[in-house]
Amino acid sequence: MKKAIIMAGGQGTRMAGVLKDIPKPMAPICGKPILEYQIENLTRYGATDILIVVGPLGGAVREYFGDGAAFGARISYITEETPLGTAGALYYVGDFIGDEDVPLFFGDILCDVDLGRFIAYHREKGAAATLLAHPNSHPFDSDLVVAGADGRVTGWDSKHNTRGYDYKNLVNSGLYVVTRAVSDRVKRPEKTDLEKDIVIPMIDSGGVYAYASCEYVKDAGTPERYAQAESDCARGIVRRRNLSNKQKCVFLDRDGTLNESAGFIARPDGLRLIGGVAEAVKRINRSEYLAVVATNQPVVARGDCTAAELDAVHRRLETLLGREGAYLDGLYYCPHHPDKGFPGEVSELKTDCGCRKPKTGLLTAAARDFNIDLSASYLIGDGERDTEAARRAGARGIRVETDAPGQLLEAVDKIVGATP
Secondary structure, eight states: OOEEEEEEOOOOGGGTTTOSSSOGGGOEETTEEHHHHHHHHHHHTTOOEEEEEEOTTTHHHHHHHTTSGGGTSEEEEEEOSSOOBTTGGGGGOHHHHTTSOEEEEETTEEEEOOHHHHHHHHHHHTOSEEEEEEOOSOGGGSOEEEEOTTOBEEEEEOTTSOOOSOOOOOEEEEEEEEOHHHHTTOOSSSOBOIIIIIIHHHGGGTOEEEEEOOSEEEEOOSHHHHHHHHHHHHTTHHHHTSTTSOBEEEEEOOBTTTBOOOSSOOSGGGOOBOTTHHHHHHHHHTSSEEEEEEEEOTHHHHTSSOHHHHHHHHHHHHHHHHHTTOOOSEEEEEOOOSOOOOTTOOGGGOSOOSSSTTSSHHHHHHHHHHTBOGGGOEEEESSHHHHHHHHHHTOEEEEOOTTOTTHHHHHHHHHHOSOO
16 A cells, blocks of 8 residues: 545534634644544555645645655645535546555544555455445444445445434444545546445445444544544544454343343344443443454244344344444354254254354454454353353453343443543
C-alpha cells in the first residue's frame, strides 16, 4: 500500500455546538485533529502518497498539514469549490488510484485499524470495493450492511427504513479499500453519494465485500460521540483495539446468562433478555474488552431449527441489545450434539466435536479471529461447562445463577470496573 484517499470536505453541521469555523476532520481529540490520527494510521502501514479532498473550510487542513513532510507522507489536495457530496470528487482520482488497491477514509472517523489485514482480505476476495463493517451502539439510526457468510455484500438496509424486523448489527463504518472500478463510476464532477450512487449499484455485480472488524472506528460527528471518542482516546482504547495488538475479551454464555432459559430456543419470539444484561454488555463495550458470545446450540443437531433459523434468533438478540445501545463484537456457537435418537436430528451434526463447551473450540476460534489473549480474558456463564471451558482455555471463569437479574452486571463490573 502506497496511496490513500481521505474525504475531508464535511463542514460539521451536527457539531455546531462544539466546533466553530473548522471542518469536522480538524476536530481535536486529545490535542490532535481526527485527520492526524488517520494519517498516522495510514503511514504506519506504508502509505506515502495521501490525497485529501477538502471543502470550503479546507484552508485549515492545508495550513496544518501542508505538503505532509512533517507527517511522513506526500500530501496533495483536491478542493471542492461547490459541495460534491461524499463521492463527486472521485471523478478526479482515477489516475491517482491507477491499478492499486487504495484505502479511502471518510475524514470525520476516529480510527486505528490493522490495514495489513484489511487490504489482505480485500485482495483475497478479489473485490472491487471492500468496506469495513462493525457493530455499533446505535444500529437503529445507522445504515446496516447485509452480507453472506463469505463476506460478499448482498443488500443495504438504509437507516431511513422503518425496521419492524430483527437485524444483524453490522454497520458501514466509513472506511474502504477501493479500486479504480469505483472512481470510474463517477462520470461527472457533480454531487454524488458514495453509498447510494456508487456502492449499492455495485452490489449486484458481486464485487462489494464487507470486512467485519472489532477495531476502533467511531464517527465523532455528534457532541455525544465526540465526547466518548475523547474519553476512549485518553484511556488508550483507540490504539489498543488495533488487531495487531493482543485483545482482552469477556466471553458470554447465552442461555441463562444473556437471555432467559426457556428450554431449547428455536424461534426469535422465544428469546427474552434477562434484566440488566444490556447495561452489562454496554459496559464491556465501553471498556478495553471485547464482548463475544460463546454458546452451545444443539437445537441445530437435534433438528429443532435450521442454521438459518438460529441466525434469526441471534438477530433478535442483537436487535434487543442494539435498542439499548449495546452490541456484540462476535458470536460463536456449536451446532453439534454427541447423543443420537432425536426425531428429525441432523446425523452429520451428531458428533463428539471440539467446539462444544467444556471443550475450547469456540474460544480458540475467536482468539484466532480477533487476536485475543485468552490468559487475560474471562468467560461468564451459568454452568459448569462454562467455567471448565474457561479453565481449559487458560481464561478465567465466572459463574452466575441461571436467569438471575443483575448478576451479569455485577460480574462485568468486577472485571471492567467503573467505565465512563
